[in-house]
Amino acid sequence: MNDVASTFKRIPAEDLAWLGTNPVPTKPYYDPAYFELERQSVFLKSWIHVAHLCEVPEPGSFIRCDLEFARASLLIVRGRDDRVRAFHNVCPHRGTQLVDEAAGRQSKFSCPYHMWTFGTDGALLSAPDFDAFHVDKADCSLVSVRLEECGGLLFVNFDQDSPPLRDWLGAYAERLEQMPVARATTFAQYSYDIAANWKLTYDNFQENYHLRFIHPRSGGAGIGGDNQFGYPATMGFEGPHRTQRIWSNPAPDLKPFQRAAAMRGIPPLAEQGLLDLPYGRDYLAFFPNLFLIGTPTQPFSHTVYPISADRSRGVVRVYWVGEDRDASHRFAREYSVAQIRDIHCEDIAMIERGQNGLASGALKHMHFQSMEALCRHLFNEVDSRVQEHARKMGDVL
Structure with missing residues (x-):
């Protein structure tokens, strides 16, 4: 996209003052008691991204999704009626987990313990000597979890009283549906475990203030000229969600093979109409733990799942439409994934150093500047x- 001016103008601090300017307490970034309240009030009551439609392309396709914050293992499956559902990966007989495989395809699911067998719609099909249980089959279906889709992404919610997904996403739902991820048919994924609080991890990818210092080699496309810190061109907020438009360096310091990798992926993108999609330089952050970037050459999502007060897991996915068409196209895709992974690897040690420092208790507060507004917005929400x-529980923080 060419709508980002080459002359950078910093967003006025007064435009972001409504978020507050005071120091932020550090305890929420390491305290187990705060994490438990956070788990209950945020993660068990929000729409959480867990998968993509392309992972369950046909009836019987399934994936297993383990979510530590919910202490749950989920079975996400496309039924014979073509509907995608989510169930607890738990046999209602004695609680045995049904599926060990990460993914697959099958017409039914049998508990390995006592062979209770369920259909892809979760209904109990059969159970040995079932008459001895004095209960109806209809009361022994798999326990369902709310699952809804937007822009090809699948979200679950453990709270029956939460609003529907599209209401939750607000105006960002339409934007999501216009991003490359909505057309994806496959993706490349890598994940990382990190010894850091999920907010501290997530915040690293919400601000560019660090690019100049942590990524001088790999961040050439995002810093330089009159924007030495790579600050965003614009910011926006929608309820608990937020966005920023990534500033594009008009004269990036790219090596010849980097330019070649980018250019070799351009013709297929043009043929698929992906170069003309809006929001190509936009970062969309969906509360609480997902963000996406819609640039056609590297459309990716990054989800940070909490594990404990000082541990989290990041899952990064780069999305594609169609299979590799030739060796050059394959090279462009592989390089795109490697480039993102290399940049993220430069962040991990620094995030963990931050966690160690905060957990020491030496600081009671830390500081966000105006151009770290997305970090402050997440904390506030x-x-x-x-x-x-x-307050409802009668706890004192």
Whole structure:
């Protein structure tokens, strides 16, 4: 896209002052008690990204999704009626997990313990000597979890009272549906475990203030000229969600093979109409833990799942439409994934150093500047929910 001016103008601080300017308390980034309230009030009551439609392309296709924050293993399956559903990966007989495989395709699911067998719609089909249980089959179906889709992405919600997904996403639902991820038929994925709080991990990817110092070699496309810190061109907020438009360096310091990798992927993108999609330089952050970037050459999502107060897991996916068409196209895709992974690897150690420093208790507060507004917005949204939940529970933070 060419709509980002080459002359950078910093977003005025007064335009972001409504988010607050005070120091932010550090305890929410390492305290187990705060994490437990956060788990209850944020993650068990929000729409959480877990998969993509292309992972369950035909009836019987399934994936297993383990979510530590919910203490749950989920079975996501496309039924014979073509509907995609989510169930707890738990046999209602004695609680045995049904599926060990990460993914596959099958017409039914049998518990390995006592062979209770379920259809792809979760209904109990058969169970040995079932008459001895004095219960109806209809009361022994797999336990379902709310699952909805937008822009090809699948989200689950453990709260029956939460609004539907599209209401939750608000105006960003339409934007999501216009991003390359909505057309994806496959993806490349890598994940990483990190010894850091999920917010501290997520925040690293919400601000560019660090690019100049941590990524001088790999961040050439995002810093330089009159924007030495790679600050965003614009920011926006929609309820608990937020966005920023990534500034594009008009004269990036790219090596010849980097330019070649980018250019070799351009013709297929043009043929698929992906170069003309809006929001190509936009970063969309969906509360609480997902963000996407829609650039056609590297459309990717990054989800940060909490594990404990000081541990989290990041899952990064780069999405593609169609299979590799030739060796050059394959090279462009592989390089795209490698480039993102290399950049993220440069962040991990620094995030963990931050976690170690905060967990020491030496600091009671830390500081966000105006161009770290997305970090402050996330903290505000999380903390407001935690504080409200604590009041209802009679807890004192």
